[in-house]
Amino acid sequence: MNGRTRLVAIGMHLILTVWTIFVLAPIGLMLISAFKSQAEIFTKPLSLPGSLNLSAFQRAWNIGIGSFMLNSLLVTVLSVAVIITTSGLAAYVLARSEAKVMKWLYILIIASFAIPVQSVLVPLYQMVSGGHMLNSQLGIVLPYAAFGIPFTTVLFYAFFLEFPRELEEAARLDGCSRLQIFFRIVVPLSGPVVASAAIFQAVFNWNEFLLALMMLTEKSVRTLPVGIYGLTTQYSSDWPAIMAALTIATLPLLILFILAQRHFVRSLAGLGK
Amino acid sequence: MPSLEIDNVKKSYDNFQALKGVSFRAEPGEFVVMVGPSGCGKSTLLRSIAGLETISSGAIRIDGRDIAHDDPSQRGVAMVFQNYALYPHMTVAQNMGFALKMAGRPKAEIDAAVQRAAQILRITEHLEKKPKALSGGQKQRVAIGRAITRSPDVFLFDEPLSNLDAALRSQMRIELGRLHAELKATMVYVTHDQTEAMTMASRIVVLNAGQIEQTGTPLELYNRPTNRFVAGFLGTPRMNFFAGRVVRQDGSAISVQLPGVDLNLDLTLEGEGPGVGGEIVLGARPEALDGAGGIEIKGTTAVVENLGREALVYVDTGALRTFDSESQEGYVAVHRPYQVEARFGAHTSIRLDASRLYAFGPDGRSIAFPRSL
Amino acid sequence: MSQSPSRMLDRWMSAGMLAPALLLVGVLVLIPSVLAVVGSFYEFGITSQNWVFVGLSNYARAMADPVFWTALKNNIFLIIGSIITQVGLGTLFAALLDRGVRRGNTFYRTIIFMPVIISSIAVAFVWILIFDPNVGPLNAVIKGIGLTPPRLGWLGDPNISLYMLLVIAAWQNVGFQMVLVLAGLQAIPKELYEAAALDGAKGWRAFVHITLPGIRNVLMVGTLICIIGGLKVFDLVFVTTGGGPANATQVIGSYTYLQAFTLGNMGYADALSVILLVVALGFGWLQLTLSRRG
Numbered sequence: 014m015n016g017r018t019r020l021v022a023i024g025m026h027l028i029l030t031v032w033t034i035f036v037l038a039p040i041g042l043m044l045i046s047a048f049k050s051q052a053e054i055f056t057k058p059l060s061l062p063g064s065l066n067l068s069a070f071q072r073a074w075n076i077g078i079g080s081f082m083l084n085s086l087l088v089t090v091l092s093v094a095v096i097i098t099t100s101g102l103a104a105y106v107l108a109r110s111e112a113k114v115m116k117w118l119y120i121l122i123i124a125s126f127a128i129p130v131q132s133v134l135v136p137l138y139q140m141v142s143g144g145h146m147l148n149s150q151l152g153i154v155l156p157y158a159a160f161g162i163p164f165t166t167v168l169f170y171a172f173f174l175e176f177p178r179e180l181e182e183a184a185r186l187d188g189c190s191r192l193q194i195f196f197r198i199v200v201p202l203s204g205p206v207v208a209s210a211a212i213f214q215a216v217f218n219w220n221e222f223l224l225a226l227m228m229l230t231e232k233s234v235r236t237l238p239v240g241i242y243g244l245t246t247q248y249s250s251d252w253p254a255i256m257a258a259l260t261i262a263t264l265p266l267l268i269l270f271i272l273a274q275r276h277f278v279r280s281l282a283g284l285g286k
Numbered sequence: 287m288p289s290l291e292i293d294n295v296k297k298s299y300d301n302f303q304a305l306k307g308v309s310f311r312a313e314p315g316e317f318v319v320m321v322g323p324s325g326c327g328k329s330t331l332l333r334s335i336a337g338l339e340t341i342s343s344g345a346i347r348i349d350g351r352d353i354a355h356d357d358p359s360q361r362g363v364a365m366v367f368q369n370y371a372l373y374p375h376m377t378v379a380q381n382m383g384f385a386l387k388m389a390g391r392p393k394a395e396i397d398a399a400v401q402r403a404a405q406i407l408r409i410t411e412h413l414e415k416k417p418k419a420l421s422g423g424q425k426q427r428v429a430i431g432r433a434i435t436r437s438p439d440v441f442l443f444d445e446p447l448s449n450l451d452a453a454l455r456s457q458m459r460i461e462l463g464r465l466h467a468e469l470k471a472t473m474v475y476v477t478h479d480q481t482e483a484m485t486m487a488s489r490i491v492v493l494n495a496g497q498i499e500q501t502g503t504p505l506e507l508y509n510r511p512t513n514r515f516v517a518g519f520l521g522t523p524r525m526n527f528f529a530g531r532v533v534r535q536d537g538s539a540i541s542v543q544l545p546g547v548d549l550n551l552d553l554t555l556e557g558e559g560p561g562v563g564g565e566i567v568l569g570a571r572p573e574a575l576d577g578a579g580g581i582e583i584k585g586t587t588a589v590v591e592n593l594g595r596e597a598l599v600y601v602d603t604g605a606l607r608t609f610d611s612e613s614q615e616g617y618v619a620v621h622r623p624y625q626v627e628a629r630f631g632a633h634t635s636i637r638l639d640a641s642r643l644y645a646f647g648p649d650g651r652s653i654a655f656p657r658s659l
Numbered sequence: 660m661s662q663s664p665s666r667m668l669d670r671w672m673s674a675g676m677l678a679p680a681l682l683l684v685g686v687l688v689l690i691p692s693v694l695a696v697v698g699s700f701y702e703f704g705i706t707s708q709n710w711v712f713v714g715l716s717n718y719a720r721a722m723a724d725p726v727f728w729t730a731l732k733n734n735i736f737l738i739i740g741s742i743i744t745q746v747g748l749g750t751l752f753a754a755l756l757d758r759g760v761r762r763g764n765t766f767y768r769t770i771i772f773m774p775v776i777i778s779s780i781a782v783a784f785v786w787i788l789i790f791d792p793n794v795g796p797l798n799a800v801i802k803g804i805g806l807t808p809p810r811l812g813w814l815g816d817p818n819i820s821l822y823m824l825l826v827i828a829a830w831q832n833v834g835f836q837m838v839l840v841l842a843g844l845q846a847i848p849k850e851l852y853e854a855a856a857l858d859g860a861k862g863w864r865a866f867v868h869i870t871l872p873g874i875r876n877v878l879m880v881g882t883l884i885c886i887i888g889g890l891k892v893f894d895l896v897f898v899t900t901g902g903g904p905a906n907a908t909q910v911i912g913s914y915t916y917l918q919a920f921t922l923g924n925m926g927y928a929d930a931l932s933v934i935l936l937v938v939a940l941g942f943g944w945l946q947l948t949l950s951r952r953g
Contacts, residue, residue: 025759029752029767036770036830039785040777042796046788054794059803095683103680106673118681125688127943129891131912132936135925136694137687138705159687162680179371182338183432188359188388191672201375220778222894223912227920238780242898245784252788259781270776274769277776278838 047257054252069253070261073244076254077232078261081240084229085262088150088236089218092157096214097207100162104169105195108176119170126163130156130223138227148231156228157218165210172206173199212277219266237262287314288349288362288439290335290472295344295354297330304330306496307344312440312474312489317466319475319487321519327496329444332476336365336442348439359385364433365442369449370425372417378428379404379413382435396435403434406468423454430465443475447482459485480520484508492516510655514646517569518610523598523619525644526575526608528568535562542566542645546605549581551640557653559645566653569644572598572621574656580639588617590628597626601636692936698929705923717930727931730909736821737828737910738889744829746881749836754870756837757844768841772834779831783898786827790814814900817907824895824908832888836881843877844870883946890939911935 046054047069049062107119130137137156146152176199184194222238229235235243241258248254270277290312297305305327312318320328333339335346337358346354353361364385372381380387382403383396404410407427417425426446433441443462447455463486466473477483483490484504492499492507492515500507500516511517517525533550534541540559541550551568560566585603600617607616620636645654699717701710721727752771756764774782789797790813798808809816813823847869855865893912896902902909902917909917911931919928 022759025755026763029755029760029763029771032748032752032833033767033770036774036834039782039789039830040773042789043781043785059796059799099680099683102676106676110673118677121689122680122684123947124940124943125684127940127946128688128692128936129887129939131891131893131915132932132939133688133691133695134915134932135698135919135929136691138919139694140687140691155683156687159683162684163688166680177369177371179367179369180373182336183365183367183371183373184384185338185358186336186363186365187385191669193388198373202373216776220776220780222778222780222897223916226897227916238778238894241784242780252794255784256788259784263777263781266776267773270773271769274765274772278768278772 043256043259043263046252047260049253051251051253066253069251069257072251072254073258073261076244076248076258077240078237078258080233081235081237082262082265084150084234084240085219085236085238088154088157089215091150091154092161092218093211093214095154095158096161096165097211099158100165100169100210101200101203101207102195103162104166105173105199107166108170108173122163122166126167130160134223134227137224141228147228148234150234153224153228153236156224157221161214161218165214168210169203169206172203176202208276212273216266216277287470287472289314289347290318290440290474291345291347291350292331292335293345293347295331295334295346296342297327297334297339298342304496305334305341308493308496308498310491310498310501312472314472315470317473317475317486317488318491319477319483319489320491320493321477321480321483322493322499323519324478326493328476328478328493331493332365332442332444332474335361335440335474336363337361359388362439363442364436364438364440365444366426366429366433366446368445370417370429372425372428372432374417377414377416378409378420378431381417381428382432385432385436399435399437400431403431406434406465407431422450423458426450426458430462434469439472441471441473443473445477446475448477448479462486481522484520490520492519494519510652511644512652514567514569514650514652517644517646517652521571523572523612523621524610525569525571526618527610527646528570528606528608530566530568532560532562532564532566535559540566542568544568544606546603546607547583549638551581551638551643553640553643553645553654554657555645555653556655557647557651559653560648565648567646567650569646570638570642572619573623574639574642575618575620575636576622577637577639577642579641580637582635582637584633584635585618587629587632587634588615589613589630590626592626592628594625596624597622599626599634601634603636695929695932695936698926699933700926701929702924702926704925705920713926717927718934720927721930721934726906726909726914727911729906730911730914733821733908733910734889734892737825737892738886740822740825741828741832741885741889742882744825745832745836745885746878748829748833749881750840750874750878752833752837753840753844754866757841768838772838774831775835777831779894780898782827782831783895786823786830787814787899790823811904815904817904820900820904820908824899827895827899828888828892835884839881839884840874840877843874847873879949883942886942887939890935890942 045061048066049069050066053060053062103122107115107122141147141152141156144152146155180198180202181194184198189197220238221236222242225236225239226242229239232240232243241255241262244258245255292308292310295305295308296303308327308331310318320331322328330339334341334354337353337356341354344354345352348362373384376384379400382400386396386399400413401410404413407430409424409427409431412420412424412428417428420428429446447458450458459482466486475482475486487504489501490504490507491501494515500512507516508520511520514527518527528544530542530544530551532540533543538555539552540555541552543550583603583606585601587599588602589600591598599620599622600613601620602615602617606618608618609616612619618636641657643654643656644652647653700712700714702713702717703710752767756768760767789795792798792808792812792815797813801808809819814820851869851873852865855861855869860868891912892910893916896908896910896913897916900908902913911934915928915931915935918924918931
């Protein structure tokens with residue numbers, strides 16, 4: 014390695030390192046601020062906390078972060094389960110049937126993929142409130158599912174198209190019905206694509222804000238994003254408590270991400286295919 | 287052992303007729319090989335027997351019972367797929383026993399059937415492995431084992447060896463032959479490889495464009511093809527075809543003139559000829575052009591393929607060209623049963639012996655065969 | 660030929676397998692979007708059932724509404740800005756990780772990707788703290804090196820607040836674009852580079868003739884994601900600036916929300932939604948045709 018290529022290599026590392034620090038700094042700030050006292054936030058914005066002060070976490074917890082988290086967990090798990098099941102069944106039929114209707118249904122699914130939530134705010138709100146489902150977890154799970162299905166169906170559709178047809182034919186000869194083929198042969202072999210879709214939808218719904226803001230107005234049913242948003246309007250100057258709340262909300266997903274980062278990266282990059 | 291009867295089976299897609307009325311009968315215990323170029327309908331026919339395709343009309347009978355509209359699993363057939371089609375999430379034993387499990391048979395019976403099949407195929411030590419831990423040849427054995435476990439009336443094979451390398455392929459050919467002898471089962475085997483057809487079949491069905499060209503034993507088809515398609519399809523390298531003209535006819539005896547060579551060949555017709563002045567196609571297998579008899583035609587060496595003990599020589603005979611053959615330039619393929627020093631442009635010759643030639647009429651039907659057969 | 664019973668069964672089963680997904684999408688996505696179009700021709704409030712037909716006047720109102728145009732302009736600004744920053748930096752980092760940097764590859768990738776999974780609400784609040792005029796570390800640093808921070812605050816000054824939003828968006832999304840491009844780069848067969856090297860194309864020329872055509876599709880998808888993201892942007896704007904100061908950072912999403920749920924102009928909000936819908940469907944159609952061609 015000569016001097017010049019060495020310099021280039023150092024330059025490359027430098028670029029990446031600068032951005033890495035830029036990424037880490039706000040996350041670090043969040044963690045550090047959560048351990049500070051309110052006075053320290055004002056007097057020493059750039060220094061580390063004087064002592065490991067957990068009172069901000071306690072305040073955040075007392076405000077109800079725990080219940081927000083439970084709500085988020087419930088809503089996310091339910092909506093992801095509904096999305097995966099319904100999309101899987103639908104995509105399989107769409108990918109296997111040769112009827113013309115199916116082509117049109119698939120195009121309809123793709124078209125609904127392009128409809129943003131923002132475009133249906135008013136009617137959706139009126140439908141949900143008309144059905145007396147404002148402030149209910151089911152009321153938010155169903156729209157989450159509906160807006161997650163198109164993308165997931167497209168993802169599964171592509172997977173099923175490439176699924177080896179011979180395996181299904183062998184299963185037919187072995188005596189499987191159509192449903193049995195799906196559940197005994199196709200589903201057990203769909204692990205990777207299901208994991209991808211589940212991770213993607215889980216991240217998306219765990220963080221969803223707009224629909225939750227609109228539909229979950231009672232504190233007891235709020236998910237983390239709206240819960241924290243509501244918090245800040247009440248305790249706007251208690252920065253340590255807000256940062257502690259953000260830490261509690263963010264950490265589970267971050268830890269999960271670092272443990273399974275290969276899966277995360279692959280599933281989210283799958284969008285590009 | 288049951289028989290399999292295909293009776294005037296037709297199958298058409300939107301505007302395409304894949305099978306135009308196919309009929310043949312596989313006797314109990316026969317090993318029938320369906321062979322033909324890609325798109326000839328052989329796979330469609332096999333898949334129709336299996337029930338993976340629905341036929342448009344006709345009947346498929348096993349032991350006299352029409353199964354054409356039965357569910358695939360109720361037909362008493364088992365199929366070995368080209369890409370093995372082993373379930374990746376099941377062990378070898380589970381793969382082999384899956385059909386019996388779906389049929390609700392007791393576990394002891396399934397285990398016994400799997401054990402028996404595994405012993406026949408010598409894969410007992412792999413039973414607890416997953417397919418991805420196996421080599422290509424082992425996977426193919428498991429796929430065959432899965433078929434055996436079901437003890438079907440008819441075994442169906444869809445180009446099962448095409449994914450294996452050459453050495454393994456010839457090994458598996460022998461293995462399948464042994465298996466057929468051992469199980470004495472009725473088997474239908476699809477391939478595009480005429481070597482597989484020649485070596486394994488007790489009977490060959492040659493398909494072309496959705497129709498049967500000829501059925502018969504391998505040697506019947508090789509020696510007495512009923513038309514030019516079959517003559518060209520079986521045998522490597524292909525038969526040499528020369529376009530000629532009938533110059534004289536006396537009863538069944540005719541004289542044929544070939545372009546560019548100043549000679550007449552005298553043949554005896556078995557069928558109806560085109561008459562004097564009519565076009566005729568002469569066919570010569572590469573091994574029939576080497577020897578002592580007949581008339582010598584001089585030429586130069588264009589290409590030599592040495593196979594070790596023997597050689598294939600492509601000879602440029604000037605104006606005398608072959609058509610519809612292996613070499614685009616129309617060189618004549620000659621099989622020499624000895625080693626040949628490869629030298630481009632060297633003088634050599636072929637021998638045209640009328641008693642070793644085939645002749646085909648304008649419609650492609652065979653009208654003369656070598657006298658030695 | 661008549662339908663066999665098993666075929667009929669098949670048909671019912673297919674319908675049953677399709678029904679749940681189609682029902683959810685139909686009732687909660689497709690019907691509401693039709694209702695939005697219908698609603699945009701009326702005037703009505705959140706709770707009042709008193710719908711007054713007003714024809715196209717909601718659209719006319721949008722055309723005459725300077726805030727609508729500001730919001731649309733801001734959406735476009737954010738789209739173009741995020742294509743330049745996110746696709747640009749994402750491609751740069753991906754190229755560095757794919758060919759240049761061997762040691763620490765996974766570490767860089769993991770860290771740079773991390774913000775993608777953090778909720779935009781959390782991101783917004785952390786950045787509000789960073790930009791805070793009184794307790795924010797950014798001002799402390801700026802003052803520390805002897806400069807003066809903007810008098811109205813980083814998010815309070817209409818001249819710079821949009822750029823700050825762009826910085827936050829880049830912080831969160833560059834990792835995503837990087838991973839996207841990285842996947843594209845890794846899908847280019849190594850033999851192509853070897854063949855190019857034999858043909859005399861190395862370094863920069865290999866990049867132009869092999870790499871760029873190879874990731875063309877991925878770059879297109881990345882750009883499209885920026886466009887859709889820029890059209891749909893809501894959380895970040897709503898939490899950090901609320902569309903202010905004086906509507907300077909309003910976007911269509913936040914303005915629709917404001918009109919509907921703060922001001923109660925549901926019909927007008929519907930009209931704004933429909934305009935967004937038409938633009939989004941246009942881009943969706945574009946994606947479909949581009950991906951078909953690719």
